[in-house]
Each structure stands twice: as structure tokens, then as C-alpha cells.
Amino acid sequence: MAFGILLSISVALSLLQLPCHAHVLPRDDVPQGYGALPYYPSPHGGWIASWKVSYAKAQALVSQMTLAEKTNITGGVGIYMGKPCVGNTGGALRVGFPQLCLQDSALGVSSTDNVTAFPAGITAGATWDKSLIYARGAALGKEFRGKGANIFLGPTVGPLGRKPFGGRNWEGFGADPVLQAVAGALTIRGVQEQGVIATIKHLIGNEQEMYRMYNPLQPGYSANIEDRTLHEVYLWPFAEGIRAGVGAVMTAYNAVNGSACSQNAYLLNGILKDELGFQGFVMSDWLAHISGVGSALAGLDMSMPGDTMVPLFGFSYWKYELTRSVLNGSVPLDRLNDMATRIVATWYQFGQDKNHPPPNFSSNTKSRDGLLYPAALLSPSGQVNWFVNVQADHYLVARQVAQDAITLLKNNGSLLPLSGSSRLSVFGTDAAVNPDGPNACSNRACNKGTLGMGWGSGVADYPYFDDPITAIRKRASDVAFYNTDSIPSVPAPKPEDVAIVFLSSDAGENSFTVEGNHGDRDSSKLSAWHNGDELVKKVAAKYSNVVVVVHTVGSLILEPWIDLPSVKSVLFAHLPGQEAGESLANVLFGSVSPSGHLPYSIIKAPTDLPDSVSNLKGFAFGQVQDTYSEGLYFDYRYLNKMRIKPRFAFGHGLSYTTFNYSATIRQVTALAPFPPPRGPKGPTPAYSTAIPLIAEAVAPAGFSIIWRYIYSWLSPEDAKAAHAVGVAGKDKYAYPAGYGTEQSSTGPAAGGDQGGNGALWDVAYEMEVTVRNAGVKYDGKAVAQAYVQFPDGIEYDTPVVQLRDFEKTGVLRANRGEEKVLLKITRKDVSVWDVKAQNWVVPKVDGRYVVWIGEASDGLRIACYTDTLTCEEREGPV
Ligand SMILES: *[C@@H]1O[C@H](CO)[C@@H](O)[C@H](O)[C@H]1NC(C)=O
Ligand SMILES: *[C@@H]1O[C@H](CO)[C@@H](O)[C@H](O)[C@H]1NC(C)=O
Numbered sequence: 022m023a024f025g026i027l028l029s030i031s032v033a034l035s036l037l038q039l040p041c042h043a044h045v046l047p048r049d050d051v052p053q054g055y056g057a058l059p060y061y062p063s064p065h066g067g068w069i070a071s072w073k074v075s076y077a078k079a080q081a082l083v084s085q086m087t088l089a090e091k092t093n094i095t096g097g098v099g100i101y102m103g104k105p106c107v108g109n110t111g112g113a114l115r116v117g118f119p120q121l122c123l124q125d126s127a128l129g130v131s132s133t134d135n136v137t138a139f140p141a142g143i144t145a146g147a148t149w150d151k152s153l154i155y156a157r158g159a160a161l162g163k164e165f166r167g168k169g170a171n172i173f174l175g176p177t178v179g180p181l182g183r184k185p186f187g188g189r190n191w192e193g194f195g196a197d198p199v200l201q202a203v204a205g206a207l208t209i210r211g212v213q214e215q216g217v218i219a220t221i222k223h224l225i226g227n228e229q230e231m232y233r234m235y236n237p238l239q240p241g242y243s244a245n246i247e248d249r250t251l252h253e254v255y256l257w258p259f260a261e262g263i264r265a266g267v268g269a270v271m272t273a274y275n276a277v278n279g280s281a282c283s284q285n286a287y288l289l290n291g292i293l294k295d296e297l298g299f300q301g302f303v304m305s306d307w308l309a310h311i312s313g314v315g316s317a318l319a320g321l322d323m324s325m326p327g328d329t330m331v332p333l334f335g336f337s338y339w340k341y342e343l344t345r346s347v348l349n350g351s352v353p354l355d356r357l358n359d360m361a362t363r364i365v366a367t368w369y370q371f372g373q374d375k376n377h378p379p380p381n382f383s384s385n386t387k388s389r390d391g392l393l394y395p396a397a398l399l400s401p402s403g404q405v406n407w408f409v410n411v412q413a414d415h416y417l418v419a420r421q422v423a424q425d426a427i428t429l430l431k432n433n434g435s436l437l438p439l440s441g442s443s444r445l446s447v448f449g450t451d452a453a454v455n456p457d458g459p460n461a462c463s464n465r466a467c468n469k470g471t472l473g474m475g476w477g478s479g480v481a482d483y484p485y486f487d488d489p490i491t492a493i494r495k496r497a498s499d500v501a502f503y504n505t506d507s508i509p510s511v512p513a514p515k516p517e518d519v520a521i522v523f524l525s526s527d528a529g530e531n532s533f534t535v536e537g538n539h540g541d542r543d544s545s546k547l548s549a550w551h552n553g554d555e556l557v558k559k560v561a562a563k564y565s566n567v568v569v570v571v572h573t574v575g576s577l578i579l580e581p582w583i584d585l586p587s588v589k590s591v592l593f594a595h596l597p598g599q600e601a602g603e604s605l606a607n608v609l610f611g612s613v614s615p616s617g618h619l620p621y622s623i624i625k626a627p628t629d630l631p632d633s634v635s636n637l638k639g640f641a642f643g644q645v646q647d648t649y650s651e652g653l654y655f656d657y658r659y660l661n662k663m664r665i666k667p668r669f670a671f672g673h674g675l676s677y678t679t680f681n682y683s684a685t686i687r688q689v690t691a692l693a694p695f696p697p698p699r700g701p702k703g704p705t706p707a708y709s710t711a712i713p714l715i716a717e718a719v720a721p722a723g724f725s726i727i728w729r730y731i732y733s734w735l736s737p738e739d740a741k742a743a744h745a746v747g748v749a750g751k752d753k754y755a756y757p758a759g760y761g762t763e764q765s766s767t768g769p770a771a772g773g774d775q776g777g778n779g780a781l782w783d784v785a786y787e788m789e790v791t792v793r794n795a796g797v798k799y800d801g802k803a804v805a806q807a808y809v810q811f812p813d814g815i816e817y818d819t820p821v822v823q824l825r826d827f828e829k830t831g832v833l834r835a836n837r838g839e840e841k842v843l844l845k846i847t848r849k850d851v852s853v854w855d856v857k858a859q860n861w862v863v864p865k866v867d868g869r870y871v872v873w874i875g876e877a878s879d880g881l882r883i884a885c886y887t888d889t890l891t892c893e894e895r896e897g898p899v
């Protein structure tokens with residue numbers, strides 16, 4: 022979502038006075054071999070058993086709706102228009118279907134007060150703790166419900182973090198499809214169990230911020246992704262989210278293979294709705310909707326926020342145009358019925374027909390009263406904020422996530438934990454809250470004070486900010502704080518004195534530029550902001566015990582100082598949200614052992630990664646082409662293949678104690694090369710498909726309109742004209758090649774249930790892992806990670822190892838405290854996507870897969886073999 026960009030775009034573009042309905046964009050060819058194939062018609066929703074009841078209810082309601090009511094609920098009423106959320110659909114109030122409130126962000130209810138500002142996705146990912154990630158989701162869901170939102174615009178699982186410079190990686194959970202998938206699915210469960218619809222986003226390939234958006238002068242970039250790479254990497258988290266029953270999908274701004282995601286028929290109709298069996302509805306990202314008939318046929322179900330590419334004029338590609346397109350026969354009524362049914366069924370699926378509170382807040386103002394239709398300019402006002410406090414005790418979950426994410430990268434000489442009697446000197450503006458107030462910069466579009474979240478639409482306002490320096494002062498009696506990023510003159514330290522240096526690195530959405538970074542870290546690259554590297558070096562020259570604490574959106578290059586002898590300890594605290602202080606102090610002073618693990622690799626130089634990943638795509642005339650030439654090989658998959666040692670590997674994270682692992686393996690389901698055939702699709706709602714009556718398309722007499730509000734009614738003249746075209750049936754729309762209207766009752770072999778063929782989730786092997794605290798002094802939590810290595814001599818190139826499952830233990834007591842955890846390997850986990858077969862294939866059923874178990878991708882200690890069903894201690898392959 023790009024909320025902040027809107028005003029600037031609209032101001033700039035309104036000068037151009039462009040007609041809003043027709044435009045020809047320059048479009049460069051995608052590279053040889055990439056292309057967007059046709060896939061029609063858009064598959065109906067409703068054929069999956071777990072949605073059956075909701076679809077039956079939806080059918081009953083939608084059959085009572087007029088044409089204009091159906092087109093009303095498939096689109097927003099316009100940006101900043103009416104109802105208080107960042108997106109608001111039209112209602113069909115006559116039949117009891119309300120306007121829906123769609124609200125940012127993935128880490129808290131945005132643009133309002135009395136909410137919790139949770140740690141960002143990347144921080145949740147760094148905990149590697151499934152129950153905690155779920156608990157964060159549940160708390161988020163409660164807050165969205167409490168504020169009256171219907172739809173939570175999260176979780177973010179794309180970007181996946183392919184490009185370390187990418188601006189929004191921190192909204193997601195880490196640079197690995199499985200970590201991202203597990204965390205995304207658990208967030209969805211947590212949110213949706215509260216009766217709030219989650220939105221998995223952004224489908225797909227939004228791996229950099231710059232040039233992502235279509236505008237009247239230039240198309241958004243094209244992410245050119247080969248089919249196997251799409252399935253095994255970028256689509257994987259979406260499949261898992263759909264399997265978890267996610268209610269909504271948001272398309273990305275960019276194109277895939279040259280076709281914009283909001284109207285890419287192969288992606289939406291083919292992959293999402295047919296292969297992955299998605300039953301909910303597909304919305305555009307904000308202002309990513311760029312065509313009327315085309316996007317409807319391609320499978321888009323909801324236009325957000327309803328406006329055309331140039332917003333704020335009350336124009337839409339849908340609403341009245343969609344009404345017209347159905348009346349004139351260009352969009353089959355069947356397609357509109359499916360769009361409306363998907364939206365209404367999802368509303369029923371999460372019980373929103375029963376006691377769902379209406380919105381209690383306004384995204385547009387913090388005041389009690391405000392304009393009811395801010396974008397209308399002339400608008401009545403009234404109460405818009407009720408200040409409902411939804412925080413409950415969610416700070417506890419937020420703090421636990423922040424704390425359990427803290428990742429100890431290095432602890433030479435066991436400098437940490439500190440004792441309360443240490444003499445501490447703390448350096449860096451990142452240690453204390455922004456002196457202007459934690460919410461001083463709108464959309465957090467500045468990096469001042471402790472960095473708790475990135476910037477853009479993926480933020481929430483802090484109700485308060487627990488900053489590190491305050492928490493440190495509570496624990497230690499002798500603290501000198503130098504709130505500066507350049508070293509001041511300090512008294513000569515004693516040899517045992519400890520210095521703590523705070524660093525940060527920020528990123529966000531392209532709608533804002535912060536310190537020269539256009540969303541992506543295009544200016545700072547992977548260096549600490551505010552000259553942080555110099556600060557560490559200077560402090561390290563004075564003090565012999567230095568702890569570096571890093572608040573960051575992602576990977577950072579630590580080479581300028583990581584080997585300095587006095588830099589003994591390094592903690593990554595990621596983006597902690599409001600609970601930055603106590604969470605950190607608990608780790609620094611040893612109330613708990615650190616237990617976070619890196620959700621990405623820390624490389625030594627950007628050139629350690631392939632050019633397609635290490636660089637952002639720069640400006641081009643026409644469409645910027647972002648080709649995924651590295652295929653499956655990004656982050657640790659690439660480093661391992663090229664035998665490049667990172668500074669700290671994906672999954673790395675130390676504790677104050679150490680752990681011993683032992684494991685056994687057993688087979689659960691016998692495998693065959695292909696999964697068992699899928700079942701047929703169940704029935705879907707059927708409606709009359711005759712061209713509707715003119716009366717269904719026009720406003721009741723005397724209805725007074727609000728200027729620039731987006732309505733779905735046509736003028737009586739337009740309705741009559743369109744209807745004449747529709748019933749005559751002679752003027753045909755110029756349908757795309759490959760267009761058809763016949764629904765398939767079978768569907769693709771790889772499909773069959775939500776997320777794909779249900780047999781893909783059969784557990785093939787199960788490892789029982791015993792984790793023991795091998796230390797005598799500190800309690801701690803461990804993360805058991807399982808990586809699969811495919812058999813030698815298969816016909817597919819596969820990464821050396823790939824994460825497939827993980828479990829975090831509870832607190833293991835010092836002196837042999839232990840816990841058993843189960844790690845699971847599914848059929849899908851030992852399959853590759855075969856492009857020719859268009860299915861998942863187990864390349865060598867009786868081959869020796871090695872399931873590596875350990876505490877980091879480069880800390881694998883136990884090998885379990887699927888052929889002999891034995892495990893042994895062995896040094897890992899990387
Ligand atoms: C569309 O939704 C708006 C907002 O709820 C409402 O005012 C209008 O009457 C609706 N139109 C139809 C056709 O129901
Ligand atoms: C993009 O093109 C590649 C290469 O032909 C193809 O494998 C893939 O399926 C296409 N993806 C989409 C979404 O069209």
C-alpha cells in the first residue's frame with residue numbers, strides 16, 4: 022500500500038489532465054522466453070468443503086443484489102472518502118451487506134491511537150518461535166477487531182527479501198520461503214480466529230521499491246520469474262497462507278513477465294485460483310488497478326481504494342464502468358457474480374455477519390470530530406474517533422517477541438551478560454527515543470532515535486516508546502549516555518569499563534525518501550546509518566569491552582569493525598516496535614539468554630551475492646525489467662552453492678549457554694514420484710447469467726450524491742445505451758487471445774485443495790529431536806532447524822540445503838534441562854516443481870535425502886537419512 026504517495030502523485034499528475042479511462046503505456050518486451058500466458062475464465066470460488074456453508078449463505082445474499090449493488094461491493098468508494106479506513110468498499114445496505122473497512126498495517130492498526138505497535142515481521146521471524154508468532158497474530162487480530170476493521174492488510178510475505186537493499190523486506194519474516202511461509206500462515210490463523218479477514222500480500226515479485234508502480238508515463242517494473250523458481254521460492258509462502266485459509270490476497274504493484282499483477286490472468290486465474298484453490302477474494306494494491314474489463318476477466322475481485330491510477334477525481338475503472346461493462350455484455354455477469362460471491366462468502370467465513378463492530382476510528386484525523394468525506398472538499402463533519410483502547414495486555418506479547426528475537430551474533434570472552442555494577446558508557450542516538458516524540462515523523466519517515474519500525478504504510482503509531490537507555494538505566498547504576506553519533510570527549514575508561522554502541526539501518530516504502538534512500542536502501546546500502554561504523558571504530562579504540570546493538574530492517578555489513586578485538590559482543594535487536602527497552606535489557610543483563618536467530622545471511626560485501634540480487638534495477642525508459650536470473654539461488658542458497666562464507670549465516674544465533682542435539686527419524690507416509698491424484702472440484706454457486714435489467718443499474722430517484730464519491734450507478738441514458746449493446750450482443754469486446762468462458766470441473770493436477778494438492782502436506786518423515794542445555798550456568802531456549810539436502814545424482818539442480826521446518830524449545834534449565842521437539846518433512850518438502858509435468862515430483866523416492874538438524878544453516882550437526890532411517894552426528898555440508 023502506498024498511502025503517502027497519493028497526494029504527490031495526484032498533484033503532479035492532475036497537471037497533465039490525462040483522460041483517466043484510456044492510456045497507452047510504453048511497454049518494453051520482457052526478455053526472451055518470459056511471457057504471460059492467457060488463462061480464462063476466472064475459476065469460480067466455492068468448491069472447497071471448508072467454505073461450503075459460507076458460499077451457500079453468500080449465494081442466498083448475492084441473488085438478492087441488484088447489478089449496481091454487486092458492483093458497489095467490489096470496489097472502494099475512493100481514497101480519503103467517507104468511512105474512516107484506508108480502504109472502504111461500497112455496501113449493499115438494502116440487503117444487509119455493510120461497507121467493509123480495510124486497514125493497514127501488518128504490525129498494528131495504523132493511523133490511530135490506543136493500539137499496540139508490535140515488533141515488525143522481520144522481528145517475529147527472528148524469534149523462530151511458532152507459538153509466539155501465532156500469539157502476535159492473535160493480538161493483532163483482536164486490535165483490528167476492536168477498532169472495527171473487517172480486513173487486516175497483512176501479513177506481508179512478498180517481498181521475500183531476495184534483494185538485501187529492498188525497502189519492505191522488514192514487513193515480512195525473513196529471506197527463506199519456509200520461514201516466511203510458516204510465520205505468514207501462523208499470523209493468518211491468529212488474526213482470522215478473531216473474526217478478522219487477513220490479507221496475504223503482495224502477489225508477487227515486489228522485491229524492490231523503486232519503479233514498482235504503474236503511472237500514466239511508465240509501467241511498473243516486470244519481475245520475470247521462471248516457473249520453477251516461482252513455485253519453489255516466491256509462491257511457497259502464498260500457498261501456505263492459502264492452505265491456512267486466508268480470506269484475501271493483495272496483488273503487487275509490479276508486473277510479472279510483463280503483465281501487471283492486478284490483471285495477470287495466468288497468475289490470478291491460473292496459479293492463484295485454480296492451482297492454489299484460493300477461495301477468498303483478490304484485491305489490488307492501492308492504485309495498482311489499471312484497467313476495467315481486462316482486470317475483471319483476469320481474476321481481480323476488488324478494486325482498492327476504488328480510484329483510477331490518478332486518484333481523487335471520483336473516477337474508477339470499475340464501479341459505474343463495471344456496471345456498464347456487465348450491462349453491455351463485455352464482462353460476463355457470471356464473472357461479477359463470482360466476484361461478489363467471493364467477497365460475501367469471505368465475510369461469512371469469518372463470522373462478520375454476527376456482531377462485528379463498525380469502525381471506531383478515523384485514519385484521516387486524530388481529533389474526535391472531522392470531515393465525514395475528507396476528499397469531497399465540501400463535506401459535513403461529525404464525530405469520527407471514539408478512542409477505543411484495544412491494547413489490553415498485548416504489550417506482553419510484543420515485548421516477548423522483541424526479546425526472543427534478539428540475536429547474539431558474537432560474544433567473545435563472554436562479555437555478555439553484563440552485571441548491573443558494570444560501569445557503562447552508552448553511545449548513539451539510536452539508544453533513546455526520538456526527542457521530538459516517537460510519532461513525530463508521519464509514516465515513520467525519518468530515522469531519529471531508536472529505530473522500532475521501518476517507514477511507509479506498514480507502520481502504526483506508538484502509544485508510548487520503551488527505549489533502551491531508560492531500561493538500561495533501570496538495571497545499572499553507573500551509566501553515562503552520549504546521545505550522539507559522533508564520539509564526544511569522554512573520561513579515560515578503566516580496562517573493565519563497558520561501552521555499548523547503538524546502530525541503525527532503516528528502509529521503507531517508496532512513497533517517502535529518507536536520508537537519500539527511496540524506500541530501498543539505495544543510498545546507505547548495507548552500511549550502518551549516521552556514520553555508525555566510524556562511531557564503533559572510535560569507541561573500540563578507547564574501550565576494551567564494546568557491545569554493539571543494532572536496530573535494523575535487514576542485513577548489514579559489519580566488516581569495518583567486527584574483527585576489532587575490543588568489539589566483543591554484537592546483538593541484532595531487529596525492529597522491536599514499542600517494546601525496545603526492557604526486551605533488550607533482559608538480554609543484556611542476563612535475565613534471559615538471547616534466543617533469536619538470523620532470518621537472513623549477513624554477507625561480507627554486496628558482491629558476495631549475484632548481481633541480479635545485490636543490485637537494484639535502475640531507471641529505464643519504458644518498463645524496467647527485473648529478471649530473476651539467479652533462479653533458486655539467493656541468500657544462503659547462493660552462498661552455499663558458490664562456497665562463499667558469509668560473516669554470519671542464515672539461522673545463526675548464539676545463547677549464553679550451549680545445547681546438545683540428538684535425533685531419530687521415522688517414515689510416516691510412503692512416497693511415490695507424484696502425489697496421489699487430486700479429487701474433482703465441488704459444486705459452485707450458480708446464478709442466472711442474463712443481461713440484467715436497466716433498473717438494476719440506475720440510482721433511485723432523488724438520491725443526492727457526494728461530489729467525487731465513487732458510485733456504481735449509471736445515468737439512465739448510459740444504462741439504456743449499454744443495455745442495448747448487451748442484449749443485441751453484436752458489438753464484441755476485443756477479448757485477449759485465449760479467452761474463454763467454460764469453467765473447468767477438473768482443474769490442474771497440482772491443485773485440489775487450498776494451497777494445492779492436499780497430499781503435498783502429507784508428512785513423509787518425522788524427526789524427534791532431543792535438545793539438551795549443555796551448560797551449567799544459564800537457562801536458555803534453543804531453535805532446532807531442519808534442512809533438506811536432496812539425493813545425489815538426480816536430474817534437478819537443487820540448493821545444497823534448504824530449511825524445511827524448525828521448532829523453538831521452551832526455557833531449558835542449566836544442567837541438562839531438555840525437551841523433545843518434532844520436526845516434520847512433508848511430501849512437498851522433498852519434491853521439486855517439474856515445469857514440464859506442471860506438478861511436484863519427488864525426484865528419487867528411495868534415494869538418500871539427508872535431513873540436517875542443527876542450530877544454524879552453517880551449524881548443522883546431525884544427519885538423518887531417509888533411506889536407512891538412521892541419524893548420526895556429522896559435520897554439516899556448509
Ligand atoms: C454503494 O455504497 C454506498 C456506501 O455504502 C451507498 O451509499 C450506496 O447506496 C451503495 N449503492 C448501492 C447501489 O447500493
Ligand atoms: C513467466 O515466464 C516463465 C518463462 O517462460 C514461465 O516459466 C512462467 O510460468 C511465467 N510466469 C507467469 C506468471 O506467467
Ligand SMILES: *[C@@H]1O[C@H](CO)[C@@H](O)[C@H](O)[C@H]1NC(C)=O
Nearest residue numbers: 342345346349351752753754
Ligand atoms: C462496455 O463498457 C466498458 C466500460 O465502459 C467498455 O470498456 C467496453 O468497451 C464496452 N463494450 C462494448 C461492447 O461496447
Ligand SMILES: *[C@@H]1O[C@H](CO)[C@@H](O)[C@H](O)[C@H]1NC(C)=O
Nearest residue numbers: 169378379380381382407409
Ligand atoms: C465505537 O465504539 C464505542 C465503544 O465501544 C461505541 O460506543 C460507539 O458507538 C462506536 N462507534 C461507532 C461509530 O460505531
Ligand SMILES: *[C@@H]1O[C@H](CO)[C@@H](O)[C@H](O)[C@H]1NC(C)=O
Nearest residue numbers: 133134135407408409410484
Ligand atoms: C486513548 O483512550 C483514552 C480512553 O481510554 C482516551 O482518553 C485517549 O484520548 C485516547 N488516546 C490517546 C492518544 O491516548
Ligand SMILES: *[C@@H]1O[C@H](CO)[C@@H](O)[C@H](O)[C@H]1NC(C)=O
Nearest residue numbers: 433434583584585586587588
Ligand atoms: C576473542 O578475544 C581474544 C582475547 O581478547 C582474542 O585473542 C581472540 O582473537 C578473539 N576472537 C575473536 C573471534 O575475535
Ligand SMILES: *[C@@H]1O[C@H](CO)[C@@H](O)[C@H](O)[C@H]1NC(C)=O
Nearest residue numbers: 680681793794795796836837
Ligand atoms: C554434549 O555433547 C558433547 C559432545 O558430544 C558431550 O561431550 C557432552 O557430554 C554433552 N553434554 C551434555 C550435557 O549432554
